[in-house]
Amino acid sequence: MTAQEFKEFVRANGIKKAAKEVDIVTTGTFGAMCSSGAYLNFGHSDPPIKMQKIWIDGIPAQAGLAAVDAYIGATALDETNNMIHGGGHVIEDLVRGKALRLRATSYGTDCYPRKEIDTYISLRTINQAVLMNVRNCYQNYAVATNSSPKTMYTYMGKLLPEFGNATFSSAGEISPLINDPYYRTIGIGTRIFLGGGQGHVIWEGTQFNPGAPRTPNGVPKRPAGSLAVLGDLKQMTPDFLRGLTLSRYGSTLGIGIGIPIPILDEEMARYCAVTNDDIQAPVFDYGQQSRNRPVLRDVSYADLRSGEITIKGKQVPTSSLSSLYKAKQISEILKSWIMKGEFTIQEPIQRFPMDRVLRNLDVRTEREALQ
Amino acid sequence: MKTKVVLTFSPEASNQPITHNLIAKHHLLVNILRAEIDEVGGKMVLELSGKADDIRKGIDYLKDNSVSVRPIKEGVRRDDDACTHCGMCISICPTKALSIDQKSGKVSFNEEKCVACGVCIDACPPRAMEILI
Ligand code: SF4
Ligand code: SF4
Numbered sequence A: 001m002t003a004q005e006f007k008e009f010v011r012a013n014g015i016k017k018a019a020k021e022v023d024i025v026t027t028g029t030f031g032a033m034c035s036s037g038a039y040l041n042f043g044h045s046d047p048p049i050k051m052q053k054i055w056i057d058g059i060p061a062q063a064g065l066a067a068v069d070a071y072i073g074a075t076a077l078d079e080t081n082n083m084i085h086g087g088g089h090v091i092e093d094l095v096r097g098k099a100l101r102l103r104a105t106s107y108g109t110d111c112y113p114r115k116e117i118d119t120y121i122s123l124r125t126i127n128q129a130v131l132m133n134v135r136n137c138y139q140n141y142a143v144a145t146n147s148s149p150k151t152m153y154t155y156m157g158k159l160l161p162e163f164g165n166a167t168f169s170s171a172g173e174i175s176p177l178i179n180d181p182y183y184r185t186i187g188i189g190t191r192i193f194l195g196g197g198q199g200h201v202i203w204e205g206t207q208f209n210p211g212a213p214r215t216p217n218g219v220p221k222r223p224a225g226s227l228a229v230l231g232d233l234k235q236m237t238p239d240f241l242r243g244l245t246l247s248r249y250g251s252t253l254g255i256g257i258g259i260p261i262p263i264l265d266e267e268m269a270r271y272c273a274v275t276n277d278d279i280q281a282p283v284f285d286y287g288q289q290s291r292n293r294p295v296l297r298d299v300s301y302a303d304l305r306s307g308e309i310t311i312k313g314k315q316v317p318t319s320s321l322s323s324l325y326k327a328k329q330i331s332e333i334l335k336s337w338i339m340k341g342e343f344t345i346q347e348p349i350q351r352f353p354m355d356r357v358l359r360n361l362d363v364r365t366e367r368e369a370l371q
Numbered sequence B: 001m002k003t004k005v006v007l008t009f010s011p012e013a014s015n016q017p018i019t020h021n022l023i024a025k026h027h028l029l030v031n032i033l034r035a036e037i038d039e040v041g042g043k044m045v046l047e048l049s050g051k052a053d054d055i056r057k058g059i060d061y062l063k064d065n066s067v068s069v070r071p072i073k074e075g076v077r078r079d080d081d082a083c084t085h086c087g088m089c090i091s092i093c094p095t096k097a098l099s100i101d102q103k104s105g106k107v108s109f110n111e112e113k114c115v116a117c118g119v120c121i122d123a124c125p126p127r128a129m130e131i132l133i
Helices: A003-021 A087-095 A266-272 A301-305 A324-339 A366-370 B018-026 B052-064
Strands: A024-032 A037-041 A053-056 A059-061 A069-073 A100-105 A116-121 A128-136 A143-145 A152-154 A157-159 A166-168 A191-194 A197-204 A227-232 A241-246 A250-262 A280-285 A295-300 A308-311 A314-320 B002-009 B029-038 B041-049 B067-071 B075-078 B098-100 B107-109 B129-132
Touching: A003 A024, A003 A266, A003 A324, A024 A324, A037 A087, A053 A069, A059 A069, A059 A087, A069 A087, A087 A100, A087 A241, A087 A250, A128 A197, A128 A250, A143 A157, A157 A166, A166 A301, A191 A227, A191 A324, A250 A266, A250 A324, A295 A301, A295 A308, A301 A308, A301 A314, B002 B052, B018 B029, B018 B041, B018 B052, B041 B052, B052 B067
Parallel strands: A143 A280, A166 A314
Antiparallel strands: A024 A250, A037 A069, A037 A128, A053 A059, A053 A100, A100 A116, A128 A227, A143 A166, A152 A157, A191 A197, A191 A250, A197 A227, A241 A250, A280 A295, A308 A314, B002 B041, B002 B067, B029 B041, B075 B129, B098 B107
């Protein structure tokens, strides 16, 4: 059943019965996930070219791989920094089946004599188009607000001045890693719903930080776990993969992810029974521009979903950057795939390391970097 | 009551004093927002103000004189296919024209409440909100 249905089932029947009767709970999330991108293999031209600089629909893609492999990142922008169209939009356009202009230049070698190419590609003409995201699906995330006297445009959206609003980004109680807080069933190799197709968890996400403070029931109170995921772009749909623009911040990619969680035992049933009241998130003041912003307070997702939270005595309207509507849709679709036998559960082949810590980037000397 | 209309007319109609007649015979205030007229006809954007009844009669008069009349809905529109129902706009909108249904998570747009302030336009990540002019 879906995560939503499971919580209702537990409320009505208790944990014991739920653990005995329910096999799998499907979770979902749809949100802006910046650490995303796709690698592509264009195939060889005649005469061949070893691409050194690449633009797809005007957006630069990373070349530094073999001759005709490239990686296009969701936040890549062109030289004008026009944010309406970035890497995320290019990936969406590919998924929509559009033909996009590919330009590449090179210095030319004996084996790759060609120095430039200007052509069109689409998902039908290229060999591989694989979404490979190094940090998606954060376990929990911050709540952003703004104490300053001017509107701020951030990766957490438009923040109105003087605590005019607060934004958050998580599907809360139906979000995948919230329902498996210690990564017992989600690990390397887990099969997932990704952008409308089927993909896999390939590693822990970057900045994986399992040691973040947690509530007694195990739910992290801060950003903690995250996932690196991979899947075939050719299977995906624009319903669950969308280029997004965060004004004056840049472009990104909205992606839908759904993960099935097997109810192995009563412990897993207890985890999956978590509700928005039990999930806490810290409110940060983005008006303070430093890495160590103070936490204004902790709020629950139930508060955030109510549409208003209190910050420093002020009623502040809240809204989300991630779509609850699509998250629910994803958990429904995944459930129907599993029931029809179109999606099989893959046990992780390796679990995530629990000893990872989060490090910061400081300006160091060569010697300090070795300590 | 006020309404905005786009008129498209043929050369015959452009020879008639239509705006004059709207003002004189139908007691309407006519504000010409844009006009492009030449020998093969033309296009005009008018703002009509007056009693609802008079406006209706005025528009009928235009249609009788083979002028095509298209009302323009001014303001802000949402492209429902582009909207991902993220809800970003909800805390931004000063009039609560955008609201979320807690059960389904669907975000709906109530045009009646919208004052076309435009604050939501650049806040919407997939750029689903657009200003019509
Ligand atoms: S911000 Fe845009 S995409 Fe999000 S709910 Fe509002 S209109 Fe829809
Ligand atoms: S234009 Fe202004 S009033 Fe209308 S929906 Fe957007 S924010 Fe709300």
